[in-house]
Every structure is written in structure tokens, then in C-alpha cells.
């Protein structure tokens with residue numbers, strides 16, 4: 001009959017942490033998820049014209 005659709009794990013898999021690092025200045029930001037990282041990078045780039053790289057931060061031991 002009706003299958004229960006559980007939204008069990010919403011965004012856990014997708015939420016990776018990124019370090020947005022600027023090549024041209026000391027700008028550095030952490031972001032939750034690729035979209036956020038892209039947004040931050042685009043923001044800084046628009047403001048400064050700098051080129052940024054987003055590095056994925058490995059999920060280390062985090063106190064839950």
C-alpha cells in the first residue's frame with residue numbers, strides 16, 4: 001500500500017566543507033557545501049577580480 005517516504009537524510013551527503021582560498025590575497029573562507037563555496041568565491045571575485053580556489057576539507061573528527 002502506501003509507502004512511507006521518509007526524508008531521512010536531507011543534505012548530509014551533500015554538505016561538504018570547503019575552504020575558499022584566494023590566489024591573489026589572503027582572503028580565506030570556509031563554506032558548507034559546494035554551492036556556498038561557489039557563492040563566496042563569486043562574491044570575492046566580483047568585488048576584487050581575484051581568482052579563487054575551493055579546497056575540500058576532509059571531514060575530520062568533529063565533536064557532534
Ligand SMILES: [Zn+2]
Pocket residue numbers: 022023024025026027044048050051
Ligand atoms: Zn582576493
